[in-house]
Amino acid sequence: MFERYRLGKNDTLESVAKKYNTTVKILQDLNNLYFTDNLRADMELIVPTETKDYFNYYIVEKGDSLYGIARRYNINPELLASLNGLNMDDYIYPNEQILIPKNGYSYYITAEGDTIDEVVKVFNSNKDKFLEENKTIYLLPGQLLVNKK
Numbered sequence: 001m002f003e004r005y006r007l008g009k010n011d012t013l014e015s016v017a018k019k020y021n022t023t024v025k026i027l028q029d030l031n032n033l034y035f036t037d038n039l040r041a042d043m044e045l046i047v048p049t050e051t052k053d054y055f056n057y058y059i060v061e062k063g064d065s066l067y068g069i070a071r072r073y074n075i076n077p078e079l080l081a082s083l084n085g086l087n088m089d090d091y092i093y094p095n096e097q098i099l100i101p102k103n104g105y106s107y108y109i110t111a112e113g114d115t116i117d118e119v120v121k122v123f124n125s126n127k128d129k130f131l132e133e134n135k136t137i138y139l140l141p142g143q144l145l146v147n148k149k
Contacts, residue, residue: 002030002136002143005047007039020047023097029085030142046138054107054146055083055099062094073100082109083144110143123147 005016013024013036027033030046058069066088070077081088084098092098101107106123116137120127125147131137134145 002046002138003049004044007041007043007045009041011039011041012036013039016045016047020049022048025096026085026099048144049136054102054105056102058098058100060092060094060096060098064092064094066090066092069098069100075101079107083107104149106147106149108145108147110139110141110145112141114139119145 005020007016013027013033017024017027026048027045028036030048033039058073060069066081066086067077070080073080078088079101080098081090083101086092108119108122110119116127116131116139119139120130123130123145130145130147133147137143137145
């Protein structure tokens with residue numbers, strides 16, 4: 001679900017986000033970037049891939065909240081927040097794009113010290129099937145892993 005991307009001379013977070021069909025906020029959260037003026041050519045970023053298979057996109061409307069969106073789509077509000085690099089009390093802005101998890105998949109966000117065997121047990125899955133579904137696994141805290149139900 002993730003891969004490394006080496007920044008080119010003219011790359012910006014906006015151009016990389018567009019290339020990978022994601023948002024600048026998601027790139028910032030994945031790479032712990034708070035100041036974008038530190039970007040330079042040949043710097044590596046972790047970028048999400050294959051999100052089209054596991055997520056739908058939702059454009060935030062005026063008056064929306066994470067809780068309200070989660071309720072509308074019948075998903076756990078804390079999962080929705082985590083998938084989008086947010087806390088439950090974070091403000092979401094109109095026209096912001098967020099990921100909505102698709103039905104038929106289980107999601108897990110890795111924690112410090114996780115192992116593949118432990119994560120496979122969380123999903124109650126077959127290890128080979130799990131590894132096929134998640135091509136790149138770093139097991140760094142905060143990595144999103146997916147399992148087809």
